[in-house]
Amino acid sequence: MSLISSFWNRFIEKLEKNKENNPVMYPLLKYAKPIKLTEDKIIISVDSPGAQEFLEKRSKEIDAALFDHSQKRIEVEFIIRIPSKKSITPPLLSFEPSIEDVFVKSGLNKKYNFDNFAVSTSNQVAYAASQAVVKNLGSAYNPLFLYGGVGVGKTHIAQSIAKKILEADKNKRVYFCPGDNFTNELIESIREKATSRFRKKYRYLNLLIIDDIQFIAGKNAVQEEFFHTFNAIASSGGQIILTSDRPPSAIKNLEDRLHSRFLGGLTVDIQPPDFELRSAILLIKAKEKGIDIDIEAVKVIAERITDCRGLEGTLLSVYAKILGTKEKIDLEAVELFFSQNNGEKKKRINPSEVIKTVCSFYNIKQSHLKSPSRVASIAFYRQIAMYLLEKELGLTLIEVAEMLNRKDHTTALHAKQKIGNLILRDPNLKKEIDIITQSLFQST
Numbered sequence: 473m474s475l476i477s478s479f480w481n482r483f484i485e486k487l488e489k490n491k492e493n494n495p496v497m498y499p500l501l502k503y504a505k506p507i508k509l510t511e512d513k514i515i516i517s518v519d520s521p522g523a524q525e526f527l528e529k530r531s532k533e534i535d536a537a538l539f540d541h542s543q544k545r546i547e548v549e550f551i552i553r554i555p556s557k558k559s560i561t562p563p564l565l566s567f568e569p570s571i572e573d574v575f576v577k578s579g580l581n582k583k584y585n586f587d588n589f590a591v592s593t594s595n596q597v598a599y600a601a602s603q604a605v606v607k608n609l610g611s612a613y614n615p616l617f618l619y620g621g622v623g624v625g626k627t628h629i630a631q632s633i634a635k636k637i638l639e640a641d642k643n644k645r646v647y648f649c650p651g652d653n654f655t656n657e658l659i660e661s662i663r664e665k666a667t668s669r670f671r672k673k674y675r676y677l678n679l680l681i682i683d684d685i686q687f688i689a690g691k692n693a694v695q696e697e698f699f700h701t702f703n704a705i706a707s708s709g710g711q712i713i714l715t716s717d718r719p720p721s722a723i724k725n726l727e728d729r730l731h732s733r734f735l736g737g738l739t740v741d742i743q744p745p746d747f748e749l750r751s752a753i754l755l756i757k758a759k760e761k762g763i764d765i766d767i768e769a770v771k772v773i774a775e776r777i778t779d780c781r782g783l784e785g786t787l788l789s790v791y792a793k794i795l796g797t798k799e800k801i802d803l804e805a806v807e808l809f810f811s812q813n814n815g816e817k818k819k820r821i822n823p824s825e826v827i828k829t830v831c832s833f834y835n836i837k838q839s840h841l842k843s844p845s846r847v848a849s850i851a852f853y854r855q856i857a858m859y860l861l862e863k864e865l866g867l868t869l870i871e872v873a874e875m876l877n878r879k880d881h882t883t884a885l886h887a888k889q890k891i892g893n894l895i896l897r898d899p900n901l902k903k904e905i906d907i908i909t910q911s912l913f914q915s916t
């Protein structure tokens with residue numbers, strides 16, 4: 473520390489002891505800056521003319537304090553700090569957000585980008601469409617509607633598009649929003665009477681992604697707001713990307729005008745990954761996590777685990793098993809893992825997860841499912857939950873009835889038979905139940 477700063481700092485420390493007596497002067501001096509110290513003079517810079525004037529009026533007092541401090545007569549002079557160009561530039565530069573900050577602000581997760589996205593037959597159309605959207609934001613396909621079952625990579629692709637756009641120009645206004653967040657945020661803003669803030673946030677975007685758009689169905693105020701958000705963005709040249717676990721036509725309680733908007737761009741489905749793609753994804757995930765794995769071991773996992781989320785989960789579980797004993801995952805480790813874990817899958821899921829998953833799929837409240845309500849739609853979803861509890865978890869009919877607050881187990885028996893029969897006749901229902909089951913067993 474320079475002589476002048478140490479002199480000044482010690483002086484300030486001394487004043488601090490007495491600061492109650494100088495409630496204005498002390499803080500002004502504390503934030504002032506010593507510029508020059510000679511035998512008999514000290515020049516101090518302050519931020520404002522007001523501070524300068526205030527301190528000048530008390531210069532006698534300050535001179536006395538300086539004498540007390542140094543046993544020398546030192547006269548004080550105050551000048552106003554003129555911010556030089558140089559001193560302005562660095563802070564401004566450091567306020568400029570980094571690309572990572574921009575990603576976070578845009579709702580993006582650092583995990584996902586196109587570099588770690590594998591392309592194969594099941595997702596190549598979606599991949600090509602996403603590249604077209606990146607190249608012609610707002611003009612190629614609006615909206616881009618991506619749908620497919622759990623874990624096929626919808627979120628991964630959507631986030632990768634957002635990153636590409638920001639990497640090319642980080643001033644682009646991009647926002648990635650999970651569907652239920654959009655809903656919750658809107659409801660909150662209505663309650664707080666802050667809808668104009670909500671609109672300002674959403675309507676001027678260059679790119680809005682709503683992930684899992686099916687969550688807005690059935691909620692009138694939310695659909696209304698989304699309709700206007702959509703129009704505002706699209707009409708000013710912005711891009712909308714939507715993802716869903718089902719095609720627009722299968723989203724129940726979706727307003728017609730939204731349905732037709734959704735179909736107004738490009739709708740692409742992503743199929744479950746084939747064996748090659750699953751192997752590629754495993755290799756990518758292993759590399760990212762620094763896990764060494766034999767190709768033979770990769771093949772066995774990719775053969776047995778058919779959903780993407782399960783792949784990563786299994787990779788980590790096998791890795792946890794070999795830690796401390798082996799350097800890399802080999803065929804033997806994988807086979808041992810599967811022989812030990814066979815059949816454990818169903819036991820791991822608990823009944824409340826089944827209820828939660830059914831409710832979130834059909835967008836209804838758990839309390840409704842468990843209530844005495846006999847409204848037809850609620851009763852139907854309740855039967856689906858009962859069917860799954862019995863079939864997938866092996867609960868007894870009495871246990872199933874109890875889980876849903878039914879007094880009589882014959883309700884559960886009726887549900888089991890009815891849904892079991894319906895599935896055989898109604899391929900749409902079968903598909904829905906498959907999606908629910910798949911998301912139940914995915915390991916995340």
Ligand code: ADP
Nearest residue numbers: 588589590622623624625626627628753780781
């Ligand atoms: P979805 O949103 O369709 O449910 P996600 O995008 O969350 O699926 O993907 C689930 C997991 O699988 C993520 O870890 C994701 O990185 C991975 N994944 C899915 N598809 C691919 C792919 N083609 N290449 C690399 N990773 C993938």
Ligand code: MG
Nearest residue numbers: 626627628683
């Ligand atoms: Mg997703």
